[in-house]
Amino acid sequence: MARISDELLEEFQGIAKESGIEFKSRQEAWESANNLVNFFDVLVRIDQEERRRAARLKDEPKGFAVPGEGRTCSLCKNYLDDQDMWYDKWGLKCLHCQEALDKKLIPVYVFKDFDNKEHANASTLSWKLGVYPTTIRKLVRQRKLKARTVPGNGTLVFLRTENPDIVAIIEAEKKAMEQRKIAKAESR
Numbered sequence: 001m002a003r004i005s006d007e008l009l010e011e012f013q014g015i016a017k018e019s020g021i022e023f024k025s026r027q028e029a030w031e032s033a034n035n036l037v038n039f040f041d042v043l044v045r046i047d048q049e050e051r052r053r054a055a056r057l058k059d060e061p062k063g064f065a066v067p068g069e070g071r072t073c074s075l076c077k078n079y080l081d082d083q084d085m086w087y088d089k090w091g092l093k094c095l096h097c098q099e100a101l102d103k104k105l106i107p108v109y110v111f112k113d114f115d116n117k118e119h120a121n122a123s124t125l126s127w128k129l130g131v132y133p134t135t136i137r138k139l140v141r142q143r144k145l146k147a148r149t150v151p152g153n154g155t156l157v158f159l160r161t162e163n164p165d166i167v168a169i170i171e172a173e174k175k176a177m178e179q180r181k182i183a184k185a186e187s188r
């Protein structure tokens, strides 16, 4: 804290003003500048950690365990704190998802498919398409959707290649559910 000189603060306020941001007081400007400095500190730390891990990968190409410490698995999205994760050239993932990868139950590309172009898990589909996870599981049971399961945590993973019409199928089911609801209300 308090590494921001008066001179720097003046400059910060000037640039902020040019961008249409005006601070009510010098204190407010200082707090803002300070938050920004802390934010960049975090970014730099994340970057340094990533560089350290990438360097270590040269000696340990198969990867190594890293403490979870509040990170999230890139595939199942589970939050990991006390548990270890596994790091390799495909990034950080929980040990269950790593095992699924090692056993070739899940193709490796899903771990770099951050914007869900080639895959999605059930919870991502659930919040993105506004559908209950139970509905997704029902569609899997009915074989309308094909899921791959991560043993150990039960995460359902849907590949675009295996479910080219996944959005249409889920939307159709949502509509059918809505109609069933209306029919039920009318029959009362």
Ligand SMILES: [Zn+2]
Pocket (backbone or CB within 6 Å): 073, 074, 075, 076, 077, 078, 093, 094, 095, 096, 097, 098
């Ligand atoms: Zn996972």
